[in-house]
Amino acid sequence: MSTADIPTRARIGVVGTGKIFPAYAEGLAWIGGLPIVRVADVVVDVARRQAETYGIPAYGTAEELYADPDVDVVVNITPPVVHAEVTRAALAAGKHVYSEKPLAATVAAARENLQQARDAGRLLGAAPDTFLGNSGQSARAAIDDGLIGTPFAATSFVRSSRVETWHPNPAFFYAPGGGPLLDWGPYHLSALVNLLGPVTEVVGATSIPTPRIPVTAPDRVVDAVDVTVPTHTTSLLRTASGALVTTVLSFDIWDTTLPHLEIYGTEGTLQLPDPNHHDLPVLIKQRGDEEWRELPPVLPATRDEGLRPFRGHGVLDLVQALEGAPHRTTGQFALHVLEVLEAMEAATFEKGVQTISETCERPAPVARG
CATH class of the missing domain: 3.40.50.720 (NAD(P)-binding Rossmann-like Domain)
Known part of the structure; x- marks a missing residue:
């Protein structure tokens, strides 16, 4: 058809x-x-x-x-x-x-x-809706099935998107509404809330290592942009389940070998790919294992691999909710994620722990098939 x-x-x-x-x-x-x-x-x-x-x-x-x-x-x-x-x-x-x-x-x-x-x-x-794809749902199934025991911690790491090397005028990435927290942060936080549930407390700090960024994109229309939002952030989040999440979201770290996301349980570890992708494999290493292995996907392919990037599952999710199905990418879910990101951006040593007032339901898993 x-x-x-x-x-x-x-x-x-x-x-x-x-x-x-x-x-x-x-x-x-x-x-x-x-x-x-x-x-x-x-x-x-x-x-x-x-x-x-x-x-x-x-x-x-x-x-x-x-x-x-x-x-x-x-x-x-x-x-x-x-x-x-x-x-x-x-x-x-x-x-x-x-x-x-x-x-x-x-x-x-x-x-x-x-x-x-x-x-x-x-x-x-x-958005983001990418946690509805195979990577997010396979990791979710592994946690729900107890394959890593009780999750107690996680790490989230974002390096520079190098936007100044390809965007002709990247000013909005370094202005209010941008930065690594509101550019990349929603993908990582949505993935984490899908896996571990909502966040209750935030503590951390931020910095602006380079106040003015040279633009090197071949078709640039500006030679440099001023930075007016934090571009390097380090935070510790506590979830309602008690798990502790360590995050480093940065536009200033040029490269790294650290994974995008890892979830640590009492019986093993999950390693997730860039949450902006749908169907890349999730790795698992359980207590006693000598090697990492790929989790079998719990869904059929959730995107056409010939299309990069790919969007639309969140729109389908909303339409299915109009038809009576669970709504996973809700406004309340997005509001909770935004409040956590806003708290991370405002974090200072002096401010200490910030309590998150908006919460949400952990999204229902997508039916395996």
């Missing part, structure tokens, strides 16, 4: 047609049943070109998209600083909304969005 033969489950409108848009266009097409019927961008000509490229029937302004009765779900992939504004307008127009990460640039704005969705009786979901 081709994707054209799959019945429509919901009609999608996308606000924002920049660099990440092709990942959604191709990912939703591969999933099937979620046709993009309209796109919008602050530069309408950009929306027109993307509509022509992907065979999307309508394009225009965001206001036109909100008013379109053919749009059931709005996918918000605008810059983080306007996530809250776009979500607010889409909810006011009666649409369900799925937002790229983070849910908003601040916890206060995210809370307002979530309350608006509740008042309107609409679903609000948010």
Whole structure:
């Protein structure tokens, strides 16, 4: 059966047609049943070109998209600083909304969005959704099945994305709404909450080792950018289950041999790949083992390996929730992750332990198949 033969489950409108848009266009097409019927961008000509490229029937302004009765779900992939504004307008127009990460640039704005969705009786979901893939779900199954005993600790490590070497104007990566915490942090924290449950306390410190970053991208439009948010962070998180998580999220560490994520249990260790990937293998080494071994995947392939990057499972998750299934990438989940990241960014030695007020349910595992 081709994707054209799959019945429509919901009609999608996308606000924002920049660099990440092709990942959604191709990912939703591969999933099937979620046709993009309209796109919008602050530069309408950009929306027109993307509509022509992907065979999307309508394009225009965001206001036109909100008013379109053919749009059931709005996918918000605008810059983080306007996530809250776009979500607010889409909810006011009666649409369900799925937002790229983070849910908003601040916890206060995210809370307002979530309350608006509740008042309107609409679903609000948010990225990242990559923990729904095989890596995240295979690790989750191993923990739930007791393969590493009781998880008591974890590590999370992010090195520089080297954005200044490939992005023509990376200023927003080093401004409020950016930095390693809001760029990479949502992937790691969402993966950790999926595996270990919500976070209750945060302690840590941050720094800005290089206040001005030279831009070396071949097509750069600026030669350097000022850094106004922490670019090196070290934190210790305590989860509701009592597990302690050590994190180093940095744009200043140029390279490392440390793994992205490891989970330590009383009977073994799990090593996870970059959580931005869906189907790479998870390694396990149980007490007494001489060698690491790969966990068997618990799901069929959750993405087309020919498409990099790939997005869309969170949109499907929201649509399935509208049909009565568990909602895993909820606005409340994203709000909790954002509050933890905001606390990590504000952490200082003097401030000491910060208590997280927003919590969430540990997402239901995806049914194995």
